[in-house]
Amino acid sequence: MAPHRNAELGAFLRSRRTVGLCRDxxxxxxxxxxxxxxxxERGEVDYFAxxxxxxxxxxxxxxxxxxxHMLRLARPRTAEQRMADDEEPVRDSLRLLVESNTVQSVILVGRHADLLAVxxxxxALLGLSPGERVNLARLMFLEPATKELLVDWKSEALTAVARLRAAAGFDPGDRELGALIRDLCVKSDDFARIWATHPVTDRPASVLEYRxxxxxxxxxxxxxxxxPGDPGRLLVIGTAPANSRSAERLRLLGTPPA
Incomplete structure (x- = not known):
């Protein structure tokens, strides 16, 4: 039997019922x-006031x-809206803004967690070769080196899954995103476990520790x-406190080889 149109909404609502709180x-x-x-909750309702x-x-x-997130699940994007967004490339001015920064870590992330600019x-912080294109969700869950790099990997992994949940809620019909999520659920027990909890926490600011x-x-x-004007894209900026040891080490990472 095919899943109901709003099965994802129903699953999310069920996940938010606390122990002892029944449907009635x-x-x-x-x-x-x-x-x-x-x-x-069964996903059988198509219109919501x-x-x-x-x-x-x-x-x-x-x-x-x-x-x-609930509102987005209840009112998914249309095919026309999806096509309009997918046709928007990374603007040259935005790419230049990212790549010209020499004192902070700056990355531009797409709604599928693809690294669009860095x-x-x-x-250097992520250990990527020049020109290497990666998916940050795959890097987070399928590369053991990332667990070693991030001191609080569990917290960052939760945030990564929450962002994919938000993207899936924004556009449940996104086939590329759906394929990524299914693949990660198969290949990573950690991803599958976190995904099943329906995390949607928004964490715009944090303090990250790296090894x-x-x-x-x-x-x-x-x-x-x-x-603005770039649905689902995120600009992530990492800054070290002025005159700190981390600031000096960050500058060294940004120094071109002699």
């Missing part, structure tokens, strides 16, 4: 009938990021920025 409890708090809410979605979000005590420091094989231990303050 959610329905009562949201002001809808138990039968109607049961059909929603704004008031109903807001009431369900309150009943499940969703935070702002979870609420937004500066010299970012490339770099060349530069040693580094502490970077990371900011993740969304770009």
């Amino acid at each position: 409890d959610v329905a009562r708090s949201a002001g809808v009938s138990p039968d109607y809410y049961t059909r929603i 704004d008031a109903v979605l807001d009431s369900i979000a309150r009943a499940l005590e969703l935070d702002e990021t979870e609420h937004l 500066n010299r420091i970012g490339r 770099h094989p060349v530069a040693g231990r580094l502490t970077l303050h990371s900011e993740t920025l969304t770009l």
